[in-house]
Amino acid sequence: MEVLILGAAGMVGRKLTERLARERQLGGRGISHLTLHDVVAPPVPRDAPFPIVASTSDFAVPGEAEKLVARQPPLIFHLAAIVSGEAEADFDKGYRINLDGTRELFEAIRAVGDNYRPRVVFTSSIAVFGAPFPDAIDDEFFLTPLTSYGTQKAIGELLLADYTRRGIFDGVGIRLPTICVRPGKPNKAASGFFSGIIREPLNGQEAVLPVPDNVRHTHASPRSAVNFLIHAANLDGARLGNRRNLTMPGVSVTVAEQIEALRRIAGDKMVARIRRDPDPTIMQIVEGWPRNFDASRARSLGFKAESSFEEIIRIHIEDELDGAIAN
Amino acid sequence: MEVLILGAAGMVGRKLTERLARERQLGGRGISHLTLHDVVAPPVPRDAPFPIVASTSDFAVPGEAEKLVARQPPLIFHLAAIVSGEAEADFDKGYRINLDGTRELFEAIRAVGDNYRPRVVFTSSIAVFGAPFPDAIDDEFFLTPLTSYGTQKAIGELLLADYTRRGIFDGVGIRLPTICVRPGKPNKAASGFFSGIIREPLNGQEAVLPVPDNVRHTHASPRSAVNFLIHAANLDGARLGNRRNLTMPGVSVTVAEQIEALRRIAGDKMVARIRRDPDPTIMQIVEGWPRNFDASRARSLGFKAESSFEEIIRIHIEDELDGAIAN
Numbered sequence: 001m002e003v004l005i006l007g008a009a010g011m012v013g014r015k016l017t018e019r020l021a022r023e024r025q026l027g028g029r030g031i032s033h034l035t036l037h038d039v040v041a042p043p044v045p046r047d048a049p050f051p052i053v054a055s056t057s058d059f060a061v062p063g064e065a066e067k068l069v070a071r072q073p074p075l076i077f078h079l080a081a082i083v084s085g086e087a088e089a090d091f092d093k094g095y096r097i098n099l100d101g102t103r104e105l106f107e108a109i110r111a112v113g114d115n116y117r118p119r120v121v122f123t124s125s126i127a128v129f130g131a132p133f134p135d136a137i138d139d140e141f142f143l144t145p146l147t148s149y150g151t152q153k154a155i156g157e158l159l160l161a162d163y164t165r166r167g168i169f170d171g172v173g174i175r176l177p178t179i180c181v182r183p184g185k186p187n188k189a190a191s192g193f194f195s196g197i198i199r200e201p202l203n204g205q206e207a208v209l210p211v212p213d214n215v216r217h218t219h220a221s222p223r224s225a226v227n228f229l230i231h232a233a234n235l236d237g238a239r240l241g242n243r244r245n246l247t248m249p250g251v252s253v254t255v256a257e258q259i260e261a262l263r264r265i266a267g268d269k270m271v272a273r274i275r276r277d278p279d280p281t282i283m284q285i286v287e288g289w290p291r292n293f294d295a296s297r298a299r300s301l302g303f304k305a306e307s308s309f310e311e312i313i314r315i316h317i318e319d320e321l322d323g324a325i326a327n
Numbered sequence: 328m329e330v331l332i333l334g335a336a337g338m339v340g341r342k343l344t345e346r347l348a349r350e351r352q353l354g355g356r357g358i359s360h361l362t363l364h365d366v367v368a369p370p371v372p373r374d375a376p377f378p379i380v381a382s383t384s385d386f387a388v389p390g391e392a393e394k395l396v397a398r399q400p401p402l403i404f405h406l407a408a409i410v411s412g413e414a415e416a417d418f419d420k421g422y423r424i425n426l427d428g429t430r431e432l433f434e435a436i437r438a439v440g441d442n443y444r445p446r447v448v449f450t451s452s453i454a455v456f457g458a459p460f461p462d463a464i465d466d467e468f469f470l471t472p473l474t475s476y477g478t479q480k481a482i483g484e485l486l487l488a489d490y491t492r493r494g495i496f497d498g499v500g501i502r503l504p505t506i507c508v509r510p511g512k513p514n515k516a517a518s519g520f521f522s523g524i525i526r527e528p529l530n531g532q533e534a535v536l537p538v539p540d541n542v543r544h545t546h547a548s549p550r551s552a553v554n555f556l557i558h559a560a561n562l563d564g565a566r567l568g569n570r571r572n573l574t575m576p577g578v579s580v581t582v583a584e585q586i587e588a589l590r591r592i593a594g595d596k597m598v599a600r601i602r603r604d605p606d607p608t609i610m611q612i613v614e615g616w617p618r619n620f621d622a623s624r625a626r627s628l629g630f631k632a633e634s635s636f637e638e639i640i641r642i643h644i645e646d647e648l649d650g651a652i653a654n
Contacts, residue, residue: 091493130569139469140468140469141467141469142466142467142468142469142470143469143470143485144488144569144570145485145488145489146492146569148489148493151485151486151488151489154485155482155485155486158470158472158478158481158482158485159478159482161471161472161478162472162475162478165473166418166475242457242471242473243471
């Protein structure tokens, strides 16, 4: 089976690529060829057991998406997106990539004809939801995004469902919670502190906490994000009916609970590296975000996340720190 | 105040035009100029108290929408759409007009700049909802359209909300229930019988009822549809916050209740003109439609529909039959 990953240079795309190269198969079907695509060169794992071709272009430019589906891969992961902050800062770029690009891809699949009907796994986001919320957002709560990014993802979900209903492809949309602990360096994302207050102390560095300890949020590990993608790729479409977009499960915790989990795993010394520095701007952004989900439908379809925030920290230590905590 | 109506040749567009010409004002602001637009020539009322310019073009062709907003009308009614059946039969045409056309209009407004920020009233549809439903669909139920038309309207709603949030215009989206009694000749729409079983008997003709008497549906009169548009045009946008799309109220009745209302108003002789001829295809389509809404939010914002189906029939007799029932 051939596989195409759009957005392969991002954190989740890279981890998905490594996992496929390691496991050589997906749902019992051997992988024969992998195409990685992104606007910057995606890293190619060495010694992969199948050919991997990396390609770099702007997939929203008319004609580019056609090239990507020319080999008619039966499985496409569409992870490519302009992220929230950039889509808000650059209206045209966000709509061009996140809406037009997605539509170009879907239309390119349609243009193939020839009974080509791939599984398309699309990463949506909890940014499709906008405050005010109930205590836990259930599977039938309406989408009122408060960012252009969330709007574009919600439109992508609608297109995915309609193209699937029309038999053009077989789509599954998954709304990822905040991925935590994000590896790498601190970044400027408003949500960055959720990872930072765990990652930086474990790296021997100070972390800044800009919000009160009672802020609640939902998290899943990078390993879970990849699990979600693979489970979505293997899911029987008939179980989804016409409702193709799913809120993924996660661990809903307060910042205080995150910190206590860190203390239990790594001790007071690590916790002491978290410095409280309230930032009203970040607090205002965070107040518009969902806190908790009742992701019953995804769970009943077999999607699994961690069961505690401690488990999320342990996965970070295993996957990013070779299993050991520094001092 | 200048007003622009897109989709002015349709039934609701024509009734809105007549109403504006008769009332000369909207929310206390005198109307100085009215532009009517459609893909076919919209009828222009005679003796209107202000200039009316009718224009005919395909507004989804790049450049056309710019011409329409060149006079910077502070109020735009966007009623233009490829209807449900045609959008389902012609995938490209539906997306080109209902999605691309709407986006061309919104982008044309954005391109004006110059602090131009019109009120845009957009007609959406209950086709944004798809079965299975709760008994009454509330204001926070999610959108899972089961037609391409419903998908395109749902995308229009999302764009309307995002462009409004961005300050590009001041949008209000209204989801119309089934308009009943639709004047004119019988048509091939699957929903046509809801009007036909009232209209045809009152015209001395036989009507065909293709579904069982216990089918429930929500209706509002053409007069209410125009009232909704005018109320949406006058509404204080601050009362809507970021949630700009509203399910309109209506009268939820079974077909049996429709028929009994006809009997009370016009007698057994009229009811005898309804011939039952079950059609499994139409029944299947109708089963996917919403039956009932809890339109609390629209009601609390002052939108009003009829309070009984009898009232809907009386309005039809007043507005379309000069107040008299033939024999």
